[in-house]
Amino acid sequence: xxxxQTGKRSRLVQSAVKLVHEQGFHRTTLADIAREADVPLGxxxxxxxxxxxxxxxxIEEQATRQEGLRRAWESPGDPRAELDAFITMTLDNRAxxxxxxxxxxxxxxxxxKDGGPLAENAGGLFTGxxxxxxxxxxxxxxxDESRDLAVxxxxxxxxxxxxxxxxxxxxxxxxxxxxxxxxxxxx
Numbered sequence: 001x002x003x004x005q006t007g008k009r010s011r012l013v014q015s016a017v018k019l020v021h022e023q024g025f026h027r028t029t030l031a032d033i034a035r036e037a038d039v040p041l042g043x044x045x046x047x048x049x050x051x052x053x054x055x056x057x058x059i060e061e062q063a064t065r066q067e068g069l070r071r072a073w074e075s076p077g078d079p080r081a082e083l084d085a086f087i088t089m090t091l092d093n094r095a096x097x098x099x100x101x102x103x104x105x106x107x108x109x110x111x112x113k114d115g116g117p118l119a120e121n122a123g124g125l126f127t128g129x130x131x132x133x134x135x136x137x138x139x140x141x142x143x144d145e146s147r148d149l150a151v152x153x154x155x156x157x158x159x160x161x162x163x164x165x166x167x168x169x170x171x172x173x174x175x176x177x178x179x180x181x182x183x184x185x186x187x
Contacts, residue, residue: 008043009057015036016033017062022099025110030044030054055111055118056118056121062103063125069089073086079137080184082136083133083153084184090157091174095170099165107122129154133154134146137149142187157176157177157180
């Protein structure tokens with residue numbers, strides 16, 4: 001693929017990330033994405049023959065973004081700071097969460113209702129996060145309880161994100177982040 005083609009494909013994927021976060025996967029049409037990316041609708045089919053193909057690209061993009069965030073949070077020898085960075089990311093995005101919810105949680109929830117390979121691929125986004133969190137808790141010396149602690153942290157933030165979106169109130173995330181930070185100091 002030449003550079004112009006890569007640029008169009010990238011614009012389409014970036015537009016899909018934005019629109020699917022704001023509107024949901026099923027409500028976002030290929031025409032919406034083409035318009036947002038400023039790409040003729042016919043060109044969309046050159047890059048993505050089906051909406052499922054676009055969905056796979058969207059999931060890959062979210063996985064790449066998550067991997068980049070995790071690398072940015074990594075602080076050698078300080079897993080507690082890394083866990084705090086994860087909490088801070090949610091806290092920093094509370095206004096967006098109030099408007100549109102968690103981009104990964106929303107995507108996984110919506111695709112999960114359909115089942116199938118796309119839902120399984122989307123579920124891998126949470127698997128990656130849980131694995132990373134579990135590794136941080138292991139580094140804190142939490143051994144066999146590390147996975148449960150990771151699930152607790154992710155569940156608490158996802159729940160607060162859902163309430164923040166449901167009620168349009170960022171204070172749900174704010175309060176939960178403060179409680180989780182306090183909890184981390186006790187571990």
